[in-house]
Amino acid sequence: MVSGCAFSPLGKRATAFSTAASATTLQVKNGYQVVEQSYYDVQVDNLVKVFDTEGFKTDNIKPFLTPDEMKARTQLLQGLQQYATLLAAVSGNDAVAALDKQSESVGKDMESLSKDSGFKSVAKNSTIEGGVAAAAVDALGRELMARKTAKELPTILDEMQKPVDQICQLLEEDIGDPQTGGLRNQLKNDYDQLIADQRAFIYANEKAMSPDEKRQAIAILPQLWIAEKQNDAALAQTQEALKKLATTHDALVDTKKSKDAPAFESLVSQLAVQGSQLSDVYSAATKKEK
Amino acid sequence: MATNPVPTIPQTRAAAQALENQLANANPIGADASATVADALEAVGVVLTALNQEEAAQRSGQMQAVGQDVTDAVKQLTALKKQLAQIGSDIGIVGDVAGGLDALLTGCGSIFKI
Numbered sequence: 001m002v003s004g005c006a007f008s009p010l011g012k013r014a015t016a017f018s019t020a021a022s023a024t025t026l027q028v029k030n031g032y033q034v035v036e037q038s039y040y041d042v043q044v045d046n047l048v049k050v051f052d053t054e055g056f057k058t059d060n061i062k063p064f065l066t067p068d069e070m071k072a073r074t075q076l077l078q079g080l081q082q083y084a085t086l087l088a089a090v091s092g093n094d095a096v097a098a099l100d101k102q103s104e105s106v107g108k109d110m111e112s113l114s115k116d117s118g119f120k121s122v123a124k125n126s127t128i129e130g131g132v133a134a135a136a137v138d139a140l141g142r143e144l145m146a147r148k149t150a151k152e153l154p155t156i157l158d159e160m161q162k163p164v165d166q167i168c169q170l171l172e173e174d175i176g177d178p179q180t181g182g183l184r185n186q187l188k189n190d191y192d193q194l195i196a197d198q199r200a201f202i203y204a205n206e207k208a209m210s211p212d213e214k215r216q217a218i219a220i221l222p223q224l225w226i227a228e229k230q231n232d233a234a235l236a237q238t239q240e241a242l243k244k245l246a247t248t249h250d251a252l253v254d255t256k257k258s259k260d261a262p263a264f265e266s267l268v269s270q271l272a273v274q275g276s277q278l279s280d281v282y283s284a285a286t287k288k289e290k
Numbered sequence: 291m292a293t294n295p296v297p298t299i300p301q302t303r304a305a306a307q308a309l310e311n312q313l314a315n316a317n318p319i320g321a322d323a324s325a326t327v328a329d330a331l332e333a334v335g336v337v338l339t340a341l342n343q344e345e346a347a348q349r350s351g352q353m354q355a356v357g358q359d360v361t362d363a364v365k366q367l368t369a370l371k372k373q374l375a376q377i378g379s380d381i382g383i384v385g386d387v388a389g390g391l392d393a394l395l396t397g398c399g400s401i402f403k404i
Contacts, residue, residue: 046332124346179307181342189338192314193331200328203321 009259010153011091016268017252018088023275024241025081028171030282031238032065032073034231035183038190039064045197064186065121072118073174075109076167079140080245082106083160086143090150103144110141125182126173128166136166157253168246172239184235191228195221227285234281241274299348302397303341309390310334318381326377330370336363337398344401356402364398367391 043061050060065073082103113119114134123133140163148156176182202209202217209217248267255261297305313331318324340360347354375388398404 042335121346124342179311181303185307188314189310189335192310193328193335196313196324196328196331199318200321200324203319203324 008091009261010256011150013252013255013261013264013268014087014091014153014157016265017248017271018084018091020248020268020271020275021084021245022081024245024271024278025077025084027275027278027282028077028238028242029074030278030285031175031183031235032070034234034282034285035187035190036064038187038194038231042190042193045194048201049197066118068116068118069121070118072113072116072122073171075106075113076119076122076137076171078106079110079113079137079144080164080167082144083140083164086148087153087156090148090153090156092150100147107141107144110137110144113141114138122170122174125176126170128170128173133166133170136163136170139163140167154256157249157256161250161253164249165246168242168249172242175235175239175242178232184232187231187235188228191224191231195224195228198224230281231285234278234285237274237278237281241271241278244271244274296400297393297397299341299345299397299401302394302401303338303345305390305393305397306334306338306341308385309387309394310338312383312385312387312390316381316383318377323377323381326370326373327381329366330374333363333366333370334394336360337367337394340402356404360398360402361404364395364402364404368395371395 040061040063047056047060063070086103114137119134119137120130123130126133128136140160143156143160143163174182176184178184178188198217198220202214206214244267248264248271251261251264251267255264310331313327313334316327318327336359340357340363343354371388371391374383374391378387
């Protein structure tokens with residue numbers, strides 16, 4: 001019989017971490033959507049510029065992240081999310097059999113992921129050496145495929161401390177910086193292009209515009225500038241949430257033998273707040289785009 | 291006689307991003323100047339994407355062919371160089387735009403063999 005630890009302090013903490021971590025990983029996916037949207041807008045913008053001479057070529061509309069690259073990021077997040085679910089499951093009194101199938105499936109995906117070209121696109125923005133990053137993903141995959149019980153919770157936490165840290169770092173560095181690379185750099189350059197094109201459009205067509213049309217076209221310029229700042233801030237906040245997720249997991253590992261864990265409690269509540277704030281930020285960004 | 295070292299991808303990328311920043315912060319007035327800035331930004335964007343891909347390809351040891359869009363972007367930047375240098379101070383570009391463009395074009399020439 002599985003020894004229950006739903007009422008053990010560590011089990012309770014693992015469950016709290018699981019809830020906050022799941023919410024955070026869900027929001028990271030929204031960050032990719034924001035960058036995809038800005039990239040798409042630039043392509044539509046370019047289409048408007050060349051339409052009279054080149055017409056509409058479907059080849060000119062491409063996603064920023066190829067399906068392989070998007071799949072790799074989604075799988076990394078699914079791995080983290082499944083790990084959080086696993087922690088909650090092994091912390092409870094119920095047998096984890098129901099979860100096994102799902103964990104096994106995500107675990108298998110993780111193991112093959114480290115060899116995919118899409119994964120290399122995530123690793124390229126990271127300071128973590130490619131082999132180390134692949135090993136972290138493999139380790140998480142293996143953990144998800146193994147049949148675990150409640151009494152193994154401390155061992156699971158120990159084994160996963162480094163891989164979880166490294167995967168969070170990988171995703172955080174993939175988001176990058178407005179100047180040196182990554183998603184934030186792409187977002188900045190996309191918006192710079194959108195603003196320059198909008199300004200060129202106004203000057204090229206102002207003679208054919210009514211005063212009201214010109215006013216509306218000009219009003220788009222500050223809107224683009226504000227959207228750039230807000231979306232960049234959302235990505236920066238997403239990086240912070242990933243950092244916090246790793247720190248909170250580290251704190252959870254450190255509390256294996258403790259009855260009380262005030263530092264962990266504080267971190268996990270901060271992580272939950274960050275996840276909820278991100279949800280608000282991305283909901284607002286999506287509404288604006290509609 | 292000392293020869294100039296071959297620019298690396300990070301150096302060329304830094305030159306491209308510096309030029310992108312100069313163009314993004316410019317304030318062109320009028321159809322011609324604003325079109326020049328928009329066209330230059332588009333070309334720098336293509337070069338930056340290509341440099342990122344080339345860096346990733348080098349890390350993974352995979353060779354990749356240079357796309358026509360990169361060749362076109364480099365040609366366009368070469369063509370716009372004189373214009374940008376002329377209007378640079380009028381549109382509020384801070385710094386030496388021609389020098390930055392030269393560094394970018396030299397790097398692209400050596401990295402992409404254009």
